Amino acid sequence: MSNESNQWNSNFSFLMAMIGSAVGLGNIWRYPYVLYSNGGGSFMIPYIVAIVLLGLSGVLLEYAIGFKFKTSLLEIYGKIKTKFRVIAWFTVLIVFLILSYYVCVVGWDLIYLILSFFKGWGADPNNYFVNSVLQNNPTAGGLVQFVPGVFFSCLVVWFFIWFISHRNINKGISKFSNVAVPLLFILVVVIVGFSLTLPGASLGYTTMFTPEWGALLNTDIWLAAFGQIIFSLSIGMAIAITYSSYLGKGTNLTKNAGIVVASNSGFEVFNAIGVFSILGFMAVSTGVGFENLITEGTGLAFIAFPQVFNVMGGAAYIIGPVFFFCILIAGLTSAIALMESVSASLITEFGFSRKRAVTIICVIGFCVTAIFTTGAGSTVLGIFDKILNNFALILAIIFECVIFAWFYNIDKLIDVLNQNTSIRIVGKWWKYVIKFILPIVLLVLWVSSLVSTLSFDDELSLVIELLLFAVLLIVPFLLNHFAKRKSSKAAEQ
Structure with a gap:
């Protein structure tokens, strides 16, 4: 089923949706920690190399694929070789599972957005987050411990994703992105500008x-630089493939790729200036060493920053809500992009309407998210995040590079990338990057990540890891088998 009848109403809408998909939680709270713990300013050198080799090359590949085939990942892989459909299902499953726990993190932020208006986390943000919000119980018993606050905040987030995604792309994703992404950039400028005065x-x-x-x-x-670019630009999640399949014929793909990559990386660095400036204020105000303040992920957003807001005074009642609102916008735009990647495959594979596909994903997704709203939820979420990003997603990107560099005529994609430009920018250099350099670098990254991913700290973690690996290995084959049976029955009728 082609996407040619389902097009963006403007190139601006496409850019806002793509930038919104790229600018997510990883840009706001992962990049500052990765930068600090990997050489500070000198990290910018491998970071720039990673942007060119992996970031720009990967985005160009996915833009060309989507623009060329005008359909979902499942049909694209199936057209190249029928057996590759299992790999496509593997990728779709990864994206769906990432979406399921990503929604939970956005749900945590929604709680903190409300708390930020009156500093509801109290004098000990660490204790409040662990014991009051998460009600953390990292044992098997924690899996049956209901945490109502997180449960209902996740329900709200899922409803919002459904409300935007079940509509036509121009009435849903386009309208939301055209407002949300510029607003996000404006609010970040406000935060960084204020932080520099502290x-x-x-x-x-x-x-x-x-x-x-x-x-x-x-x-x-x-x-670490290559890993950051993968997470930051959402490479391998079929988001760029899906979004670019909705583009009109005269689109300049290379220009759009450059704008998105530059916007994403520029946002990361600019936002990091604000984060470091605020933590510098905290270090001076409290005498706590900078190395004890900078942390990654939820620790930075839901513990370190509430500590900062506690010593900031009255300004915190403005900056705090703005900060958590920025995280909410970034989280929602990325979650909606993940949803589109999965729903596009269901629509083309089973002939579902957009509303039906999105509704099915939201219902099943919420059931998975419910696992993360238990007392052991944060523990399970950490395992999901580690395995899906460090193992599964990198493997999916390797598959993508190998399939299009070795089983498809990649020169056709070069022609696609150059067809609407006055200067032929993409040439043999890009072909060699996709064919040789990228797979080798990604394979090294995958092996390194796999070694650090496997942990046998406790019995619960081991069981969850084994179950997740089983799901990733078995479910794609089951989905592919079910889809083939449905297709055969449809052909007989």
């Missing part, structure tokens, strides 16, 4: 840009 801000951004040149000899730093 006492101690210079300590923060000086720490951010101070290089450790010896770190460049450490291969882990380079792997």
Whole structure:
């Protein structure tokens, strides 16, 4: 089923949707920690290399695929080789599972957005987040411990995703992205501008840009840069393939790819200046060492920043809500993009209407998300995040590169990328990157990540890891078998 009848009403809408999909939680709370812990200012060198080799090359590949085939990932892989449909189902399953726990994190932020108006986390944000919000119980018994606050906030997030996604792309995703993404950038400018006026801000951004040149000899730093680009640009999730399949014939793909990659990376670096400046203020105000303040993920957003807002004074009642609202916007735009990637496959594979496909995904997705709204939810979520991003997603990107570089005539994609440009930008260099350099780099990253992913800390973690691996290995074959049977029955009728 072609997507040619389902097109963006403007190139601006496509850009806003793509930038919204890329600018997510990883940009706001992952990048500052990765930057700080991997050489500071010197990290920018491997980061820029990763942007060109993986970021720009990967985005160009997915834009060309979507624009060329004008359909979902499942049909694209099936057209190249029928057996590749299982790999496509593997990718779709990864995206669906990432969406299921991503919604929970957005749900946590929704709770903190409300709390930020009156600093409801109290004097001990760490204790409040762990014991009051999460009601953390990392045992088997925690799986049957209901956490109502997180449950209902996730329900609200899922409803919002359904409300936007079940509509036509121009009435839903386009309208939302055209407002949400520019608003997000404006609010981040406000936060960064304010942060630079705080006492101690210079300590923060000086720490951010101070290089450790010896770190460049450490291969882990380079792997960290490539890993950040994967998470940041949502490569391998079929989002760019899906969104670009809705583009009109005269679109300049290389220009759009450059704008999206530059916007995403620029946002990361600019936002990091604000984060470091605010943490610099915290370090000066409390005397706590900077290394004890900078952390990754939920620790930064839901513990470190509430601690900052507690010592900030009256301004925190404005900056706090703006900060958590920014996270909410970034989370929702990315979640909606993940939804579109999955729903497009169901629509083309089973002939569902958009409303039916989105509704089915939301219902099943909410059931999976419910696991993360238990006392053991944060533990399970951490395992999902680790395995899906460090193992499964990187493997899916390797498959994507190999399929289109070795089983498809990649020169056709080069022609697609150059057909609406006055200068032939993409040439043999890109072909060699996709064919050789990228798969090798990704394979090294995958092996390194796999070693660090497998943990046998406790029995619960081991069981969950084994179950998740089983789901990733078995369910794609079951889905493919079910789809083939349905297709055969339809052909007989």
